[in-house]
Amino acid sequence: MTDSILQVEHLVKHYGNVQAVRGVSFDVKEGEVFGLLGPNGAGKTTTVEILEGIRAPDSGRVSVCGLDPQKNPEKLKHEIGASLQSTSLPEKLRVMEALKLFSSFYKRHRDPEELLKRFGLEEKRNTFYGQLSGGQKQRLALALALVNNPQVLFFDEPTSGLDPQVRREIYDIVEELKREKKTIVMTTHYIEEAERLCDRVAIIDHGQVIALGSPRELKERSGNKTRVEVRLQQPDSPEILKNLEGVTECRELNGAYILQARRPPQAIVSLVKHLEAQGNELLGLEILTPSLEDVFIELTGRRLRD
């Protein structure tokens, strides 16, 4: 990791009366995979679109590859590659034609043949865009983002709406780019994706960065407690459960009780004893090691998907 290639300071953007981005600040270092993690409507896409130069901020300072996206949009577009939240191309455009067409827009470009091979689209080279599957369309979108061999890549929810197998294929592609030391800024609302792919993550909620750091740092900040999620036959009081041995905290969420435990075995034993004494029954129990979801819940009191 070297110097910052991208800086965002106090970024603000309104849509009418809605404040989509409220003073977002972060920086991205060269060769880093940086994730913007947050629920739908958190302001991730707006932030990325401002960085790509396709939206103007109301205030704040942005620098990408040393360029201001508003002052030097044309220069900037030669330095970045982008895969939008929903990339769409003309239905009657063939895969190879799309790669050649987009390559022709740039001064510096990669061999379309190489991109076809790399993204596993060789057999689909003459297929119309409209006839590709969702995964193939997404792979083509990523290939198009790379046609100009960009310094910075923006992937806006690259796996959204894809099935788990295709999602894993996309993860492999991003990991390969990561090994090549490409700088990537990606948005996601998938915890697994952020934990697996990102060197650093900014958790965004209601247009604000509420936490920033590596996934490990963020999880450590959450107190490094194991989460025990239990479902009971009869409702119980979170206050009582919180006082059980080994349990440090308890809250009710969507009908389940989430117990934070520093010593999970002890917490489970005391929970079972308590339920027996109450004549209550355990319907389900899940032990979860801390994740970014925990960090999000801790910071907002909500799940990412709520």
Next chain:
Amino acid sequence: MRIELTLRNKMFLFFSVIMPFGFFFLYAGVFAKGHPVAVRYLLGPVMALTVMGSFWGLSAALVMFREQGILRRFHVSPVTASDMLASSVVANLILTMPTIIVELCFARFIFHVMHFGNLATALFLVALGTMSFASLGLVVASVTNTMQETQVINQLIAGGPSAHGAARRPVSSRYVSRH
């Protein structure tokens, strides 16, 4: 690429090929009853309708591109809006001119029209008209958000010239026989 894409577009094929030839055979075969002098007279409105086809096709295609989010993808590439608009107008011109030439050939070889007047000036005016109507189509596309809005505005704009053309259309067989 733009021309290839346009040729694969059914909407373009309808407005710029099928509709002009449909009008050509309707006017020349039905209204003019195949009489060369009447066909020559009606060739003007037919060519005007071909030129206006570019207006319909281009505005509809561009709005469809925007509705589908296709323009957005081009927006993050170094292609500027003026590049896109200029390529649309030029592609449209390149595709409309052959249609006009085929119409002239049909008039000459199927309906035996011998005199076309000043053909160079006619083709120049066709080119100018195609570019003007294509530009108008782009203006319509820029002020409308949906295909429905585009159709309404297109109808309002095209209604005047079409009605004007229809009012001047001679259909009398006596007119044809006098020439």
